[in-house]
Amino acid sequence: YSSAASDVYKRQISNIKDMKKKHILLAIAFSIGLGVSLSSCSDYLSVERFFNDRQSEEKIFKSKQFTEEWLAKCYGLLNGSNIEYGLIKFTLSNYSDDIIFNESDGAVNYNALKFGQYDNGWVNDSYIRCYEGVRQASIMINNVDINEELTKEEILDKKAQARFLRAYFYWLLLRRYGPVPLIPDETISIDETYIGMSCPRATYDEVVDYIDKEMILAANDLPDRRDRQNIARATKGAALAVRAKVLLYSASPLNNPLPNDPDKFTDFVDDQGRILMSQTYDESKWARAAAAAKDVIDLGRYELHIADYQDKGDNTYPATVKPPYNAKYSTKNFPDGWANIDPFESYRSIFNGDLYANENEELIFTRGNNSLADQVNYLVRNQMPTFAGGENRHGLTAKQCDAYDMANGDAFNLQHFLDTCDASKRFVTEDEYKAGKYPQLRPNVWKEYANREPRFYASVAFSGAFWPFASAKDAEYRNQQIWYYRGNKEGRKNGSDKWIPTGIGMMKFINPNDCNTNNGKIYDKVDVAIRYADILLMYAEALNELTPGNSYEVTNWQGETMVVSRNTEEMSKAVSRVRIRAGMPDYEQEVYNDQTLFRKKLMHERQVEFMGENQRYHDLRRWKNVAIEESEQIYGCNVLMTEATKERFYERVRVENLQANFSRKMYFWPILERELQWNRRMTQAPGWETFD
Secondary structure, three states: OOHHHHHHHHHHHHHOOOOOOOEEEOOOOOOOOOOOOOOOHHHHHOOHHHHHHHHHHHHHHHOHHHHHHHHHHHHHOOOHHHOOOOOOOOOHHHOOOOEEEOOOOOHHHHHHHHOOOOOOOHHHHHHHHHHHHHHHHHHHHHHHHHOOOOOHHHHHHHHHHHHHHHHHHHHHHHHHHOOOOOOOOOEEEOOOOHHHHOOOOOOHHHHHHHHHHHHHHHHHHOOOOOOHHHOOOOOHHHHHHHHHHHHHHHHOOOOOOOOOOOOOOOOOEOOOOOEOOOOOOOOHHHHHHHHHHHHHHHOOOOOOOOOEOOOOOOOOOOOOOOOOOOOOOOOOOOOOOOOOEOHHHHHHOOOOOOOOHHHOOOEEEOOEEOOOOOOHHHHHHHHOOHHHOOOOOEEEOHHHHHHOOEOOOOOOOHHHHHHHOOHHHOEOOHHHHHOOOOOOOOOOOEHHHOOEOHHHHHHEEOOOEEEOOOOOOOHHHOOEEEOOOEOEOOOOOOOOOOOOOOOOEEOOOOOOOOOOOOOOOOOOOEEOOEEHHHHHHHHHHHHHOOOOOOEEEEEOOOOOEEEEEOOHHHHHHHHHHHHHHOOOOOOOHHHHHOHHHHHHHHHHHHHHHOOOOOOHHHHHHHHOOHHHHOOOOOEEOOOOOEHHHHHHHOOOEEOHHHOOOOOHHHHOOOOOHHHHHHOOOOOOOOOOOOOO
16 A cells, blocks of 8 residues: 555544454455455545444354354355366466467466466456455454354364365465465454564465464364265365375475475565575475375275266267276276276266265365356366357367377377378278277277277367267257367367367366257356365375385374385375276386386376366476476367368377466466555565566
8 A cells, every 4th residue: 555545544543432452353454464455445445344344243253144154255265266177267277288278358368377477367366365265264263152053063163164264275375376474363453553564475384384283273173074065165084185285285396395406496585585485305294295195095084986887878878998908907896996887987977067066975175066157167168069059169288188098008109100000091980980999989080089098088079079968959969079170160260269279179077968059058067176086196196205215203183193104005005096997007016116207107197187177287386397398389280171181180280379488487476566565575476576
């Protein structure tokens, strides 16, 4: 604020009579130290609403209904720009080197992010919402004990939920902005100076330690599970899972640099010059992360979702396509093998709405079902072809398409396909289709897409992929192959954004019943914010980073001491479940024995398993691989080709309007000028304009 505005505010406060209390929450005292923006001059010159808030706190928190509404408001702040995946303007960080879009209403913002620019809107919205959530949660934690209509157990649960949410908001901030201010949990005097009201950034590790402790406190009073009506509320497992993820990030190279790291962020400092990022490597951080992931595993509450093997099927839910025979896995039931499961359906149904949240044993935390307006269903609408009432604007890069392995577990190699498949036989024929030679492909599909792992078919809408559109009323709208050749309905169009620049669509999150025309509907989806597969891969990753022969005594969430060391048997036990569920063989022992090789495999596994779940953008940054991965050229199909020249459609070409770069400042999101003005102790992230 300007000094004049500050003086007016102080005079107004001093003239208010009969104040019953001399302290108010820091978060209520404008947005100083929080960065919570006020919409207009008249808003911030009026203090009436702040004191109405204060005067009504006793009434609010003595009432069960009002308390529930207050808590619901806290949860509501996890939506909008804080969701994990949905419309691009809400989930900018879900678009890395794997997913592409063609939304004219989001392109400017996305390119700004990719090219290291920002404006006064999108980059700050999550920052504002998170600190608003911190404020809301802190008020509830400090006042809910006075409630006269809740039982003691209910009060403990409500307070634990608020504590979880407060720590979760800090986690969202840490993931994007790095070290951020930790706002005092209690109160601050209204007589304090404005410099006194300002808060500097805490160090990265201080934010991590705060979240760690808060999530443990929350876990102590949260239940193991919720009923169907409260499925989107925090549980013990959700608190421990977020804690594990935060500790993994703290252990990763971004904040735990190796001795030979030439860039240790010595220039990320607070207003006193204190360095905010770790400067020395601490292997014990990996042990803490491994122990935290093991805490979730040891709850015995979660398991990977599996769908039963199906001998028969239809267009909507096809019969199980067996993975290639493997002597170790083909005759054993899950988790030791895939004999009794359908790997394709097991993976697909996690995301496409076939499972209610309370039916998904893999789901650890969710925001619940999402409306078409701005969340998962809108993502689906942007993926769907215009034929079915979709927008046909979201797709995949060739890099992501190639990341999916062959069905036998071998890496996909495009050049090998071109060298070994005769040029005249590169499309599926009618006879091959009828004979079932390529069970996941329909006639005339390019054979590069044959014999790939099940997650490929659940995730990639290649040209000629089959779309059931089963909820459509009329038969002519159902059971379609969709093509992306220029001249076809879904192909390249001049003067429109309803085409996919890489010619590779996205099938993940699509339900076989989804159709947005001909009296069809898009089935409601569940936001899968945290799932058990992530915990398993996090556990293996953390164990791998421990030097063989080293062991660490670590305290688990219940205060018990446990010894953690690199254990290839434990690593395999965790990773194999994820891969076998996907119809893929576990790695050979030599992979687990080689720390560097396993690290590479683990990174690849995360790229495939979590595609489109807002993981890769953050993974690449915490690993410090982003400078290479996101600066590579982006390739796709040659979308200028028509069906008459379809062989050339599959030539890899550089997609010019999707190219990006990476500069060092893009590790962390910037703080806007107005936030730096309001919080005079706030410092800018390295590389961004300071406005001094």
